[in-house]
Amino acid sequence: MHIHHFTGRLALFAILLLSFFYSSAWSMNPASETNAPPRNTEANQLHSTIETRAADNDNPAFEEFESEEAYFEYVEDWHRNRVEILKEDQGWLRLTGLYWLRDGEQMFGSGEQARIRFPEGSIPDFAGIFELRQDTVVMRVAGNVDIRDQRGQRIRENTIFTPEEALELNYRSLTWFVVQRDDRFGIRLYDDNSPHLQHFDGIDRFEVDKEWRVLADFTPHDEGATMEIENVLGQMIEWDVAGTLTFNAMGEEVSILALGTGDRLFIPFADATSGDETYPAGRYVYIDRPGPGEPAIIDFNVSYNPPCAINPYTTCPLPPEQNRLDIPIRAGEMHYEMYEE
Numbered sequence: 530m531h532i533h534h535f536t537g538r539l540a541l542f543a544i545l546l547l548s549f550f551y552s553s554a555w556s557m558n559p560a561s562e563t564n565a566p567p568r569n570t571e572a573n574q575l576h577s578t579i580e581t582r583a584a585d586n587d588n589p590a591f592e593e594f595e596s597e598e599a600y601f602e603y604v605e606d607w608h609r610n611r612v613e614i615l616k617e618d619q620g621w622l623r624l625t626g627l628y629w630l631r632d633g634e635q636m637f638g639s640g641e642q643a644r645i646r647f648p649e650g651s652i653p654d655f656a657g658i659f660e661l662r663q664d665t666v667v668m669r670v671a672g673n674v675d676i677r678d679q680r681g682q683r684i685r686e687n688t689i690f691t692p693e694e695a696l697e698l699n700y701r702s703l704t705w706f707v708v709q710r711d712d713r714f715g716i717r718l719y720d721d722n723s724p725h726l727q728h729f730d731g732i733d734r735f736e737v738d739k740e741w742r743v744l745a746d747f748t749p750h751d752e753g754a755t756m757e758i759e760n761v762l763g764q765m766i767e768w769d770v771a772g773t774l775t776f777n778a779m780g781e782e783v784s785i786l787a788l789g790t791g792d793r794l795f796i797p798f799a800d801a802t803s804g805d806e807t808y809p810a811g812r813y814v815y816i817d818r819p820g821p822g823e824p825a826i827i828d829f830n831v832s833y834n835p836p837c838a839i840n841p842y843t844t845c846p847l848p849p850e851q852n853r854l855d856i857p858i859r860a861g862e863m864h865y866e867m868y869e870e
Contacts, residue, residue: 590744590826597739604737604830611833612731619704619719622726626718627708627842630661637716638671645716652700661714666690666707668698676700690714710844711764717842725840728868732834734861741829741860745776747787747819756786758797760846761810761837768846771818774825779856786851787825792818796827797835797848801857807864808838811848814861832861839865 594600615622628637628645637645640654647656657670669686670676676684679697689696690707697706702721707714749772757765771787771794787794799811814832819825836843 589824590742591739600739600742601737607831608732608734615839616726616729618721621836621839621843622729623719623721623723624717624725624840624842625720625723626716627844628716628718630659630666630707630714630716632661634658634660647703647718648720648722651703651720651722656700659716664692664709664714666714674700708844710760710762711766713762713764724870725868732865733863735830735859735863737830738860741778741858743776743778743827743829744824745774745785745827747823747825748773748775756849758788758846758849760844762844766846774816774827776827778858781856783854783856784851785854786849787816794818794825796852797846798832798852798854798858799848800854802859805864806857806859807862808834810835810837810845811852812861829858829860832858834862834865839867841867 591600594603614620617623625648630645635644635658636655637643637647637659638654638656639647639649639652643655645659653671653674655671656674656676657668660667660669666689667686668676668684668689670684677699678684678687679699684696684698687696689698690709692709695706695708697704703718704720705716705718708717750770754770755767756770758768759765768788769790771789773784774787774796775782775784777783785796785798787796789795793815794817796814796816797811798814800807803809803811812832813835814827814829816825816827835845837845
């Protein structure tokens with residue numbers, strides 16, 4: 530192996546390692562969701578914030594990779610990292626429940642009488658009470674049930690959620706916290722013994738195709754531009770719109786919206802493969818925000834299934850009408866056969 534190839538791989542490994550730790554630290558925020566941030570809400574978990582770089586000196590989209598082989602290795606490493614993040618303590622494969630709270634008190638535990646019913650045998654039949662008071666949630670623990678917060682302090686009766694703070698609670702293999710989705714509040718439960726993790730056997734992908742790493746013209750929208758996007762719960766959530774991306778694919782000019790306000794922009798999209806070869810509701814991909822007058826790079830080889838394709842207890846945004854494309858994009862992740870209990 531030539532020295533410059535070895536050096537390039539070391540640099541790639543360093544980028545992947547830093548990205549892995551960044552994504553892991555982010556995903557531990559109990560108030561966060563795995564998707565790009567809607568306006569005035571938390572940032573996304575996913576997990577997969579590896580820098581998008583390139584592999585063909587004759588093509589500006591690949592100029593930062595020294596060879597085609599280096600680009601292919603990057604994509605493979607990206608997906609390996611994506612799978613490891615799915616398996617993390619609060620990765621989507623460990624998610625085992627999302628229980629929406631009603632106003633007032635409701636019992637939780639694993640027994641038949643519990644309105645918020647955790648997996649059988651995972652916690653006592655009657656573990657306590659959740660009480661929703663407008664935008665605040667209080668938890669009262671029953672008897673000698675040893676529930677602790679993220680600091681290791683035992684909980685008896687505590688406020689576990691306000692708009693400013695959410696406590697993370699633990700009991701043996703279980704971890705849970707309150708999430709807010711618009712005007713709804715729910716208990717998000719993770720379990721180290723989740724059947725989704727136990728039955729996970731990878732995610733099929735299309736073969737890497739350099740043609741699907743494309744250069745796109747970026748037209749910024751006015752600062753403060755927003756639009757409402759529906760999520761899988763049927764809620765309309767306001768998102769920031771960064772701008773419009775225009776590129777050529779399969780002999781057609783294609784336009785698509787990019788969402789967000791930061792250095793990384795979020796693109797939820799559907800295409801002609803959706804519902805057959807890929808997840809019916811669409812897929813996601815992130816891009817680096819281009820500088821003024823610069824083109825953007827969209828790498829569909831690292832497009833991935835939304836959390837709701839992996840686990841039924843998630844709240845994914847759906848692609849807006851402008852991002853539902855007529856062309857087939859055979860790149861990135863394919864349809865995943867979710868485990869059904």
